Amino acid sequence: MNTRSSETTERDLVLELVRLRRFGKACSHVVCPRCGGGPCHRWGAFAGRQRYRCTSCNRTFSDLTGTFLARCRRISRWPLNLAAMERCLSVRLTAREAGISPSTAFRWRHRILDARRESARTPWQGELLADCTPVRIRRIGSREARVWVLGAIGRQRARLKGDARLLAIAARDARPGAAMLEPWISMLVHRGCRIRDGRGRFGSVALAGRRLGLVVGRKCRRDMTPLTRLLRGIRPFLRPFRGVSLRWLQNYLEWKLLLGSHVSHLPPRHAGGRRRVPVAAGLRFLGLVL
Numbered sequence: 001m002n003t004r005s006s007e008t009t010e011r012d013l014v015l016e017l018v019r020l021r022r023f024g025k026a027c028s029h030v031v032c033p034r035c036g037g038g039p040c041h042r043w044g045a046f047a048g049r050q051r052y053r054c055t056s057c058n059r060t061f062s063d064l065t066g067t068f069l070a071r072c073r074r075i076s077r078w079p080l081n082l083a084a085m086e087r088c089l090s091v092r093l094t095a096r097e098a099g100i101s102p103s104t105a106f107r108w109r110h111r112i113l114d115a116r117r118e119s120a121r122t123p124w125q126g127e128l129l130a131d132c133t134p135v136r137i138r139r140i141g142s143r144e145a146r147v148w149v150l151g152a153i154g155r156q157r158a159r160l161k162g163d164a165r166l167l168a169i170a171a172r173d174a175r176p177g178a179a180m181l182e183p184w185i186s187m188l189v190h191r192g193c194r195i196r197d198g199r200g201r202f203g204s205v206a207l208a209g210r211r212l213g214l215v216v217g218r219k220c221r222r223d224m225t226p227l228t229r230l231l232r233g234i235r236p237f238l239r240p241f242r243g244v245s246l247r248w249l250q251n252y253l254e255w256k257l258l259l260g261s262h263v264s265h266l267p268p269r270h271a272g273g274r275r276r277v278p279v280a281a282g283l284r285f286l287g288l289v290l
């Protein structure tokens with residue numbers, strides 16, 4: 001199989017998977033991503049993508065409209081990019097594996113994570129269970145983040161020059177049966193932060209919570225194991241990235257959370273360098289992130 005036809009196959013596989021995930025097998029299930037209405041009819045195709053027209057708002061859209069793959073010209077490179085992401089490869093290695101530039105690899109990585117982060121989530125309500133771990137960030141990235149941190153730490157601003165430690169907080173809904181687990185970041189900088197027990201009134205979580213305007217309750221007696229397990233994995237996960245900037249920290253935690261529910265079956269170095277194994281892994285990972 002030559003490169004061109006294998007690229008077409010990979011593009012078609014991605015498109016088919018996205019279509020199945022979003023609309024199911026029948027065209028009657030297609031919902032307009034612009035107005036949420038329908039019914040929608042098939043309306044030609046372009047670049048291998050099916051186009052639809054919504055009879056409610058009369059606008060057209062494709063299989064990829066409204067996903068992180070929208071307006072991407074090199075769909076065929078996504079499976080290898082995702083396979084690299086599944087293995088937590090660096091930007092440089094991801095770029096090499098997927099045959100894209102490092103800047104594209106970085107942009108694509110955050111496209112997925114931004115989309116995950118912004119996807120509709122139920123806002124936290126009522127009581128939360130929370131625990132935290134300190135993570136190291138490389139430097140205070142964007143101006144916006146800097147202002148945010150300075151606001152959070154107040155008097156400690158003079159110490160905020162180089163690397164800093166933040167608390168990564170994991171929280172879950174305390175209602176019985178609610179298994180929602182999310183990273184919830186407090187931009188509370190504490191260079192010499194001692195984390196002992198985040199569950200008490202005077203623990204780090206409580207302190208961060210007060211800064212975020214939350215009501216801090218009494219010490220929690222419920223099972224904290226899922227939170228502790230999640231938090232324990234955060235620092236080893238972040239280590240290969242050699243400190244992430246504050247600008248992207250939340251995305252990296254999103255990534256960790258994403259991988260937490262998924263076990264990679266890829267061998268460390270895919271045998272013989274054939275594309276099939278990573279492509280299959282990339283498609284499996286795509287199914288997870290869609």
Ligand SMILES: [Zn+2]
Pocket residue numbers: 032033034035036037038054055056057058059
């Ligand atoms: Zn519409």
